[in-house]
Amino acid sequence: MAQVILIEDNKTLNDLISVNLTTYLGVDLIQRKNAQDALSLLAILPNIDLIITAEKVDSEKTGEVLSQYIDSNKLDTGLIVLGSSAVAQNDFTINIPNGKDWEEVVHASAKILGINENVLAKKAVPDYIAVPVRYFLNLDYVNCDVFIRIKKSPTEYQFVKRIHNGDTFSKESIKRYMDQGLENFHIDKDAYKNFTIFLSNRLVEKIDSPNMDETKKIQIMGESYDVAVREIAKLGFNSETIQLTEAIIHNMVKNFEKSPEMSNLLHKVINSNTGLLYQRCHMTSVVASEMIKNLKFEDPKAYEKIAYASFFHDIMLADREELTKINSFDELEKANLSEQDWDMVFNHAMEAAVLLRKHPEAPTGSDEIIKHHHGATNGKGFSNNIEKLPDLSKIFIIAHHFVLELVRFKETGGDPKPVTEELYKRYPSPDVAIIIKALEKTLKKKK
Ligand SMILES: [Fe+2]
Numbered sequence: 001m002a003q004v005i006l007i008e009d010n011k012t013l014n015d016l017i018s019v020n021l022t023t024y025l026g027v028d029l030i031q032r033k034n035a036q037d038a039l040s041l042l043a044i045l046p047n048i049d050l051i052i053t054a055e056k057v058d059s060e061k062t063g064e065v066l067s068q069y070i071d072s073n074k075l076d077t078g079l080i081v082l083g084s085s086a087v088a089q090n091d092f093t094i095n096i097p098n099g100k101d102w103e104e105v106v107h108a109s110a111k112i113l114g115i116n117e118n119v120l121a122k123k124a125v126p127d128y129i130a131v132p133v134r135y136f137l138n139l140d141y142v143n144c145d146v147f148i149r150i151k152k153s154p155t156e157y158q159f160v161k162r163i164h165n166g167d168t169f170s171k172e173s174i175k176r177y178m179d180q181g182l183e184n185f186h187i188d189k190d191a192y193k194n195f196t197i198f199l200s201n202r203l204v205e206k207i208d209s210p211n212m213d214e215t216k217k218i219q220i221m222g223e224s225y226d227v228a229v230r231e232i233a234k235l236g237f238n239s240e241t242i243q244l245t246e247a248i249i250h251n252m253v254k255n256f257e258k259s260p261e262m263s264n265l266l267h268k269v270i271n272s273n274t275g276l277l278y279q280r281c282h283m284t285s286v287v288a289s290e291m292i293k294n295l296k297f298e299d300p301k302a303y304e305k306i307a308y309a310s311f312f313h314d315i316m317l318a319d320r321e322e323l324t325k326i327n328s329f330d331e332l333e334k335a336n337l338s339e340q341d342w343d344m345v346f347n348h349a350m351e352a353a354v355l356l357r358k359h360p361e362a363p364t365g366s367d368e369i370i371k372h373h374h375g376a377t378n379g380k381g382f383s384n385n386i387e388k389l390p391d392l393s394k395i396f397i398i399a400h401h402f403v404l405e406l407v408r409f410k411e412t413g414g415d416p417k418p419v420t421e422e423l424y425k426r427y428p429s430p431d432v433a434i435i436i437k438a439l440e441k442t443l444k445k446k447k
């Protein structure tokens with residue numbers, strides 16, 4: 001069986017490439033974090049057939065390092081570099097400029113590994129679809145058979161049924177699979193659609209169940225947020241993802257309205273066992289809503305617009321959490337990104353706004369807040385000249401900035417920064433000062 005090393009920190013792309021290479025090409029896939037990590041493996045396993053890598057990992061020029069190593073050690077290893085538009089300097093490298101084009105990656109891999117493309121065409125749809133094991137933590141039974149995948153021979157996998165259609169199971173049994181390192185269950189492709197409907201419905205039911213305490217509810221909202229964002233990034237909107245986002249957003253608004261104290265709610269969110277992106281989304285929504293309340297803003301839909309904007313504003317970066325922390329042009333330049341990542345960050349506000357317009361339930365105006373969330377009128381890049389933006393956009397920018405600093409402070413510790421002073425300096429216009437004052441007021445109130 002061909003042995004392939006994959007270095008790609010974009011989770012969705014990594015999943016797509018892994019699933020397709022193992023399903024279509026039957027390769028033995030080995031994950032590595034960066035070139036240094038891969039070199040230590042090559043030292044003991046020099047017969048690797050192919051390495052697929054992102055052009056850069058952080059500041060390491062991964063593609064270049066590996067190319068030089070293969071060259072100077074005269075290895076018989078092919079190299080595919082994702083996101084590089086340079087012309088390959090040797091006969092073992094293929095550069096794929098659009099690193100997101102996973103189909104191209106599979107084709108190029110087939111070529112390097114000498115696998116007939118006709119075989120590929122026949123297998124165009126995998127029979128089983130991988131589903132993260134953690135999704136099952138929110139279920140107690142399933143509406144389809146669930147399999148685990150076992151390697152049978154160098155090129156074949158066997159799918160062994162572990163949960164039968166209709167069976168009930170405990171959280172503990174799912175946790176045991178996770179403890180053993182199992183990442184994915186597999187579901188028959190014909191059953192997959194019904195499964196996602198079933199999962200979404202169960203999550204919606206849980207979110208909406210009236211007697212759940214707030215901590216538990218925040219937990220389930222966080223998990224649902226992860227499912228929704230992943231499915232939307234993969235398939236766009238469909239009735240299930242729409243229903244699921246509706247339930248989460250509706251609950252964010254409801255939770256806020258019945259919470260007497262903002263600090264209490266923020267505290268629960270930031271200390272919950274949920275993903276960071278969800279926490280920031282929820283907290284931005286809470287802080288911005290509290291500011292709206294203080295400003296006595298007359299727009300009955302304001303909370304809802306803010307909740308939608310919070311949910312979707314960074315969806316284009318959802319699987320690259322570190323990129324969502326970039327909040328100025330200066331930080332973007334200092335982040336040392338590949339051209340493709342740089343573009344992705346530069347355009348993410350505009351692209352998320354375009355995506356949200358496809359959501360039939362999203363209130364008009366929430367797309368505009370998303371487009372403006374880094375200050376630029378056209379949603380490209382960053383700007384501090386926000387005084388001409390609509391008030392809701394300004395409120396969102398200030399709340400967003402505050403939450404980013406709050407999370408940064410929680411992560412890195414140290415002395416708390418005087419965030420509002422920074423904000424007055426960064427946005428010196430009197431129009432914005434009114435908004436920053438509203439933030440100050442909400443912060444003082446909690447003491
Ligand atoms: Fe953000």
Ligand SMILES: [Fe+2]
Pocket residue numbers: 313314324348349373374
């Ligand atoms: Fe953003």
